[in-house]
Every structure is written in C-alpha cells, then in structure tokens.
Amino acid sequence: MRITDHRIVDMAAASAARNESAVGDLSNEMSSGLRVTKPSDDPSAWLSAQRERVRAALNDGTSEAISTGHDQLVASDGALSTLSGLISQARELAVEGSNDTQTASSRAAMGTEMDSIFQTAVATANTVGANGEYLLAGTNSLTQPFDPTTGAYTGDAVTRGVNMDPVSTQVATVAGSSLTASSGVDILPVLKTLATALNTNDVATIRSSLGDLSAAVTQLAQLRAQNGGHMAVLEAAKTAHADLATRIQTSISNSVEADSVATATELAKASTALSVSQAVTTHVLQLLDPNK
Numbered sequence: 452m453r454i455t456d457h458r459i460v461d462m463a464a465a466s467a468a469r470n471e472s473a474v475g476d477l478s479n480e481m482s483s484g485l486r487v488t489k490p491s492d493d494p495s496a497w498l499s500a501q502r503e504r505v506r507a508a509l510n511d512g513t514s515e516a517i518s519t520g521h522d523q524l525v526a527s528d529g530a531l532s533t534l535s536g537l538i539s540q541a542r543e544l545a546v547e548g549s550n551d552t553q554t555a556s557s558r559a560a561m562g563t564e565m566d567s568i569f570q571t572a573v574a575t576a577n578t579v580g581a582n583g584e585y586l587l588a589g590t591n592s593l594t595q596p597f598d599p600t601t602g603a604y605t606g607d608a609v610t611r612g613v614n615m616d617p618v619s620t621q622v623a624t625v626a627g628s629s630l631t632a633s634s635g636v637d638i639l640p641v642l643k644t645l646a647t648a649l650n651t652n653d654v655a656t657i658r659s660s661l662g663d664l665s666a667a668v669t670q671l672a673q674l675r676a677q678n679g680g681h682m683a684v685l686e687a688a689k690t691a692h693a694d695l696a697t698r699i700q701t702s703i704s705n706s707v708e709a710d711s712v713a714t715a716t717e718l719a720k721a722s723t724a725l726s727v728s729q730a731v732t733t734h735v736l737q738l739l740d741p742n743k
Contacts, residue, residue, distance in 0.1 A: 487500065487706065487707040488707070496706040496707060497706075497707070499702075499706045500703050500706040500707045503699050503702050503703045503706070504703060506699055507696065507699045507700065507703070510692055510695055510696055510699060511696065513614060513615070513616070513692060514689065514692040514693065514696065516613045516614060517613055517615060517621075517685055517688050517689050517692060518689060519582070519613070519623075520612075520613040520621070520623025520624075520685055521623070521682060521685040521686060521689060522580075522581065523580055523582075523586065523623055523624055524623060524624075524625070524678055524681055524682045524685065525682065526578070526580050526581070526586055527580075527586045527587065527624070527625040527678060528675060528678050528679065528682065530575050530576065530578045530586055530587065531625070531671060531674060531675050531678065532675065533571075533575045534572055534575055534576065534630075534638070534671060535668070535671045535672070535675070537568050537571060537572045537575070537642070538572075538638065538642075538664060538667050538668055538671060539668065540568055541565060541568055541642055541645055541664055542661070542664040542665070542668070544561050544564060544565055544568075544645070544649065545645055545657055545658075545660050545661050545664055546661065547561065548561050548648075548649050548654075548657045549654060549657045549658040549661065551654075555652040558649045558650075558652050558654075558657075559649065559650055559652070561649045562646055562647075562648075562649030562650030562651075563650075565642070565645055565646035565649050565650075566646045566650075568642060568646075569602065569639070569642040569643050569646050570599075572602070572638075572639055572642055573597050573598075573599050573602055573639060576596070576597045576602075576627060576630065576639060577595050577596060577597050577599075585606075586624070586625065587606070587625055587626065587627035587630070588606040588626075588627060589606040589607035589608060589609045589610070589624075589626040589627060589628065590606075590607055590609045590611065591605075591606045591607055592624075594606070596627045597627065597639055601639075601640060601643060602637070602638075602639025602640045602642060602643050603637070603639075603640060604627045604628060604630065604631050604637075604639075606626065606627045606628065607626065607628065608626050608628035608633065609626060610622050610623075610624045610625065610626050611623055611624045613685070615684075615685075615688045621681065621684050621685055621688065622681045623681070623685065625674070625678055629670075629674050630670070630671075630674075634670055634674070635666050635667065635669070635670035636663045636666045636667055636670065638667045638670065638671070641660060641663045641664065641667060644656065644660060645657065645660045645664070648660065
C-alpha cells in the first residue's frame with residue numbers, strides 16, 4: 452500500500468498534536484493537582500468523588516448543628532452554675548436571718564441583699580444565647596421565660612434536640628421547667644419568698660425556706676450533671692463527625708487528585724515524545740520540500 456506524501460505529513464502532524472495535547476493535559480494536572488476535573492477524565496472516579504462531596508455536605512450540616520447544640524448546652528451550664536452560686540448565697544442569708552440574735556433592721560438589710568440576688572437570678576435564668584433565643588425557655592425560645600417580678604416560669608417543658616445521624620437525636624437545650632416544682636421546688640419564687648420574709652422580719656418563713664433552698668441546691672446539681680452528660684455526648688459526636696470529614700476528604704483526594712511524582716514522570720515522557728514528534732515532522736517537511 453502506497454503512502455502518499457500528504458499522508459506522511461498528516462501522520463507526523465497528528466502524532467505531534469497528540470503529544471502536544473498530552474503535555475498540555477499533564478501540565479494542567481501538575482499545576483492544579485487534580486487528575487479528574489470532568490466526567491470524561493475518569494467517569495468512575497468522577498462519580499465517586501461527586502457522591503463523597505454530597506456525603507461531605509450532609510456531614511458538614513450535621514456537624515454544624517451538633518456544634519451549635521453543644522455551644523447552647525455550654526452556655527446553659529454557665530447560667531446554671533451562676534444560679535447555683537446565688538442559691539448558696541441565699542442559703543447563707545437564710546441561716547443568718549433565722550438566728551434569734553438578728554433584729555428587724557438587720558434582717559431588712561439582708562432583705563435588700565436578697566432582693567439583689569433574686570434579680571440577678573432572674574436575669575441569669577433569662578439569659579439569651581448567641582442565636583438570640585432564651586436559653587431556658589423550652590420551645591418558646593423567643594419569649595422571656597421567667598417573670599421579673601415573681602420568678603414564675605412561663606415557658607414550656609419541651610427540650611429540643613439535634614440530629615447526630617439519620618436515626619438518632621440528642622437533647623441540646625435545657626427547659627426552664629427543670630427549675631420549677633415539677634423537678635423539685637420553684638427555685639426563683641423561693642428566692643423571692645425569702646427576700647420578702649427578710650424584709651418583713653418573718654422569721655418563721657425564713658426558717659422554713661432553708662429546706663427549699665437545700666432542695667434547690669440538690670435540684671441544680673442534678674440538672675447540671677444531666678446537662679453535662681448531654682454535653683459529653685455532643686462533644687463525642689463532634690469528634691466523630693470531624694473524623695468522618697477527614698476520611699471523606701481523603702476519599703475524594705484519592706479519586707480525583709494527581710500523584711505528583713507519577714504526573715511529573717509522565718510529563719517528562721510526554722515532553723520528550725513531543726520534541727521527537729516535532730523534530731520528525733520538521734524532518735519530513737524538509738524531505739518533501741520541492742525547492743531543496
């Protein structure tokens with residue numbers, strides 16, 4: 452079969468073009484670090500990477516919700532810790548005020564201090580979180596849960612949870628009902644009652660409040676322990692999802708990223724082949740030049 456001069460030139464040019472394309476592709480691979488950027492590069496690897504990216508997006512969303520829930524519980528624990536300190540101060544005043552050596556005026560002075568403790572306790576129980584919602588309001592999180600005058604709770608007893616995976620959720624809020632008689636005693640109204648008793652020199656009520664204050668101490672300790680357990684679960688979930696994010700990213704990298712050493716080797720080979728094919732094309736054209 453006779454090969455024409457034009458056919459020889461076309462074959463040489465096609466070889467040079469293929470090698471030039473290979474050099475371009477490998478150069479892009481080297482600069483981007485990616486072996487697969489479109490489906491045609493490697494359909495199977497591209498599809499695998501796309502699936503993992505969807506998985507990563509879902510994991511990121513879950514991780515963010517878990518982190519937000521954890522932060523909510525941490526802030527709530529801070530409020531409960533403050534309340535525990537205030538209850539301890541109130542109990543000290545009740546013990547002091549119940550002493551027979553105290554006078555009406557000295558108890559009134561304690562009452563003034565107790566009024567301040569009550570107001571601080573109400574403000575603490577009505578703490579607003581970073582998301583602008585009341586921490587201890589249950590599902591009525593946009594409404595102040597504790598009455599500033601009486602300390603009565605006006606929220607509900609419902610807690611909210613976050614999804615940790617497709618089948619399980621975890622509590623991520625504290626309902627203010629945990630500070631009411633449904634869990635022991637009405638903690639804030641107890642503080643208000645003690646403040647009134649001190650201001651009015653009502654020794655009997657001062658003494659009777661000691662039992663409620665002791666119950667409040669236990670109630671808050673149990674609530675904080677429960678809240679700490681929820682925080683620990685979410686903290687572990689945060690770690691697990693962070694580990695999963697790393698594994699997903701590794702899987703994506705394995706599917707689409709280039710092996711820099713292998714790519715550099717292939718680029719060197721392709722560059723050599725291009726140089727050879729260009730030299731061959733030039734030589735063929737010189738041989739076929741009728742003017743020589």
